Amino acid sequence: MADTYERLAVFLDELPAGFPRTESGVELRILHKLFSPEQAELVLHLSLVPEPARVVAFRARQPLEQVTAMLEEMEQKGLISGNHKPGRPAEFAAAHFAIGFYEEQVNHLDQELVELVGEYLPAFIEQGAWELVPQLRTIPVGESIAVQAGVMPYERAEEIVRAHTTFAVRNCVCRQGQQLTGKDCGKPLETCLSFAGAAHQTVYTGRGRFITLDETLAILKQAEETGLVLQPSNSKNPIIICACCGCCCGVLLNLKRHPKPASLVANPFIAQHDPEICTSCGACIERCQMEALTQAKGSTTFHPDRCIGCGLCTSTCPTGAVTLARKPISEQPDIPKNTLDTYLRLGKKRGKLGTGDLIGVVARSKIHRFIAPR
Secondary structure, three states: OOOHHHHHHHHHHHOOOOOOOOOOOHHHHHHHHHOOHHHHHHHOOOOOOOEEHHHHHHHHOOOHHHHHHHHHHHHHOOOOEEEOOOOOOOEEEOOOHHHHHOHHHOOOOOHHHHHHHHHHHHHHHHHOOOOOOOOEOOEOOHHHOOOOOOOOHHHOHHHHHHOOOOEEEEEOHHHHHHHHOOOOOOOOOEEEEEEHHHHHHHHHOOOEEEEOHHHHHHHHHHHHHHOOEEEEEOOOOOOEEEEEOOOOOHHHHHHHHOOOHHHHOOOOEEEEEOOOOOOOOOHHHHHOOOOOEEEEOOEEEEOHHHOOOOOOOOOOOOOOOEEEEEOOHHHOOOOOOOHHHHHHHHHHHHOOOOHHHHHHHHHHHHHHHHHOOO
8 A cells, every 4th residue: 555645745736726746745744744644644534625533433433532633633733624504513534735824824934844845836827727717816006006897806915804804813824934033024914814714714723814904905004015925715715815915925936947937827907017117216116026017227127028917116106107908808717716716627537536526526516424333
């Protein structure tokens, strides 16, 4: 029988977001670091469909009490996902590597894990599914986009927030990790927002705290002021918004290494630079996280292939030389309806867990729910 961690790596790579293998085997070292052999084995009996512990125990052929305790412990450690609704048994599901169980290590990082993930992320971005269907998208900061017809609610951070009633905030796992390695950029740490069920899960597992609508809006304003890129989950109904910097964020760091970062993001906007009124003051260059604006011999140059449309350059331009415009219709991203739709598209693009496979997973879950002892 194959090693448990090898089987777990294969299992994770079968999930929509993938878990590509490397020559160095760093991905296996990450699994050894986070999962005990018993935990790794139990994950193999989970799916992306949240299920009660009794169903997982039935499938794993292990005692219910033991499985329940392990699942609860793994959820608290951020290794799997949990779903808790009043009056119903807790349900558990497998989590992707990213966005998934790595981000759930926030407040529990150590230098070894940060270095392992830092080594692995380039392979995850380059060999995985990010170029096919990004799990995050970029939206402009509030001050960068004029109020105009055709701007959709899911393209505005404030409207995304106001569509919800429950909010939570946690530390940024990326900047927290960089602090451990002595590369702290000094930007705000408590910036990662979640809404609805994701907010409840953040607080339930002790990774963050509930905040008010006003506090949430203040964090968005702080992101604009401090030069952080807003990245919600890639759907029309996002449940998270990350506030990211190009020096710490694993996604932005690896996008920056790509010759054409614009090709890897889901954003309908792009900056426009007017050299006729530009004074080359350098304000936009300092704010740009993708080096889409550069300066040489006192002249500023715009590189559209590097622009991810975050709008940070426009909100501080003193002359209005840099503005934000909607891309042509042919370049508009097709935003998934929700997180499930995002994963369905990812799986289909990768040939993993396509629509037909997911129907089979759901059918299996329903059968096991029916026959598993209560």
